[in-house]
Amino acid sequence: MTRTFVAGAALIALAACASPTPYQQAGTPGGYGFEQSQIEYDRYRISFSGNSLTDRDTVETYLLYRAAELTLENGYDYFWVTERATDEDTRRYGTGPDYYGPWRARGFFVNYRYYHPAHGWYGWDDPFWNPRHYREVTRYEANAEIVLGRGPAPDERAAFDARDVLENLGPDIVRPAPDA
Known part of the structure; x- marks a missing residue:
């Protein structure tokens, strides 16, 4: 019973970690979430950084x-x-045993030979003797410099009415789960 509980708790903790970055302030500089800095009285630099499970569209929306x-x-x-x-x-990570590791480190072997869109990177070595699989991990970070203004937004592509943005993008915003 205790093993089942511990295993269940571990799976829940792992599932909580394996989710896209919610809309939140970055906990530490360079962490996941938004950061901002004031440049002038009406000019700001803003960034939003997502983890590897956060897609580009979400990062730009946030x-x-x-x-x-x-x-x-x-x-x-x-x-x-x-x-x-x-x-x-984008980074590539290899998984599986690496029987030629010391030789590969000396430059005698290449870690991968080709990429297949449906299956990922395939290793250079014989799949029966050295089954290495490669996985790509991609993270996105969006950055913008904005200037604030009063009155109606100018009729330009780069000008956004703040209330309209909040109203239209609000349903797509996922906030962090409250602490239990």
């Missing part, structure tokens, strides 16, 4: 949502995006 919140918190009506970029960080 960035725009934070810009809208920040605009209203400071008493403004719209924000103008002057610069915007989304960075992608």
